[in-house]
Amino acid sequence: MQTLSSPNSNAAIAYTREDWKQGYESQPQEFDYWIEDIEGEIPAELSGTVFRNGPGLTDINGYRLRHPFDGDGMINSIAIAQGQAYYRNRFVRTEGYLKEQKSGKPEYRGVFGTQKPGGWLANAFDIKLKNIANTHVVYWGGKLLALWEAAQPHRLDPNTLATLGLDNLDGILTKGEPFAAHPKFDANCPTATGKSEERMVTFGVKSGLSSTLRIFEFHPDGTLAKDHRHTVPGFAFLHDFAITPNYCVFVQNPVSFNPLPFVAGFQGAAECIQFNPEAPTKIIVIPRNGQGKVQFFETDPCFVFHHANAFEKDGQLILDSICYNEFPDIGDAKDYSEVDFDHVPASQLWRFTIDLATAKVDVTVPIERYCEFPTIHPGNVGQEYRYLYIGIAHDQTGSAPLQGLIKRDMQTGAEQTWSAAPRGFGGEPLFIAKPNGTAEDDGWVLLWLYNAVGHNTELAIFNAQDITTGPIAKLNLKHHVPYGLHGSFTSQYFGPQQPRE
Ligand code: CO
Secondary structure, eight states: OOOOOBTTBOOSSSOOHHHHHHTTSOOOOOOEEEOOEEEEOOOTTOOEEEEEEEESOSEETTEEOSSGGGSOEEEEEEEEETTEEEEEEEEOOOHHHHHHHHHSSOOSBOTTSOOOSSHHHHHTTOOOBOOOOOSEEEEETTEEEEEOTTSOOEEEOTTTOOEEEEOOTTTTSOTTOOOOSOOEEEEEEEOTTSOEEEEEEEEEEEESSEEEEEEEEEOTTSOEEEEEEEEEESOOOOOOOEEOSSEEEEEEOSEEEOOHHHHTTSSOGGGGEEEOTTSOEEEEEEETTSOSOOEEEEEOOOEEEEEEEEEEETTEEEEEEEEESSOOOOTTOSSGGGOOGGGSOOOEEEEEEEETTTOOEEEEEEEOSOEEEEEOOGGGTTSOOSEEEEEEESSSSSOOOEEEEEEEETTTOOEEEEEOTTTEEOOOEEEEEOTTOOSTTOEEEEEEEEETTTTEEEEEEEETTOOTTOOSEEEEOSSOOOOOOOEEEESSOOSOSSOOO
16 A cells, blocks of 8 residues: 555545455456446547457466466457447457366466466476467457467457457468567558558567567558568567667567476466566667668666657657566566565656667656556657657556556656546556547547446546546446456447447
8 A cells, every 4th residue: 555645636545455456356258238327428529449458367267367467368349439339348269268268277377477286297398378369459451450479369350359260461470470469550651652651560579599570561451561580689578669760679678588497387488587687778770671780779777568659860769668677577476466566666768869870878767657558649659759648656656556647748748647546447548649630639548447446447538638637538337347458449430330329
């Protein structure tokens, strides 16, 4: 428990662990319904479908997972049109989900430390991993794809969320090939004919003593625009990246991987990652045209999952990333719900300014308080930008569950904050631009909230120009959805054909 209040919340305590833990309970049920309980009004111009992925199960028939990141992917969709909203959720019918639902027991080990029952003997030399399809969900080239970075995506029907199966992207991916869960969308990519188009830019990484990075760019119809491979020295844990018009930018964390405890059955693969605070973090810069040399820049030790954005300006490359001072594992806790927040590193927003000519890297810290899951206007991905929205803990110091939202003006440093403390818990915000909007913050910020008061989940819609006032609408679900990971928005409406009377 922390003690702090904010201007928007008079909470004497930020949260209780009991409340927070309940938001991780499994949600085995699948629903379809019009959302009846709406506070405020859904903006009339907001039309399309919000998708979100995350672990739907945090236990398998009562056997608790050590980490929610090991939970089976469940897709949520909310289709919005004419001020109405339709909710649906479905588990991704992966091979592993179907097998375990049938047998009623864990059949796989989790990357984040969940072991099969039976101690190390039952787990030793079992290195097959379950593609749990739980990290992100995007709609591109007419396909809805559930992403998990260590293997191929699963394709779903965007109307029903029914699983259509593993997808190799029309023959582009080989069986089991890694495909990152953090594609970037370049809104205005010049084409050979002098026009511009939106592109999905993403990557896959195979890591060992050296690491091979495959970079893909996809046209709007899902066909391949670019495909190139690069080998970089050392083990590379690359969860996310950033793009600019000319570059793909990665941060290679100073970690090593010792597979022995994993192979021997004592630990999950991610628990065998060792952070080396003496080693520099490397920024890897790869030309998007696939030619030219790969550049490496050394900077202060830190561990990065997510990047907010990158852009080029006056011979410099600017990269904004969410940085931890060490690898954020769960320590000695028996599972994630028992984690000691006092010993979890709190991430901050760092800005790296890389001089491409001199290789000098400057670091500043625009947001010092704990923050995670950044979002910006989609038209500014890879471009100089002004407004960043990101999840925050209620307390301004230390590490704690995410409960709120901050909007940061990267030019002036001005901030707007809002918190759902003491009984509301957040996650990743999502910025949606207003159709025909002109200002960079002309739009809405969506935030999925777990409300411990009613043990249910709500979708909060904020006016992006005024976060402090709080949500302009709240769509209250009839049930809870476990805390999710990443989501996206498409302006296509995938709800029932006719909004109801
Ligand atoms: Co992520």
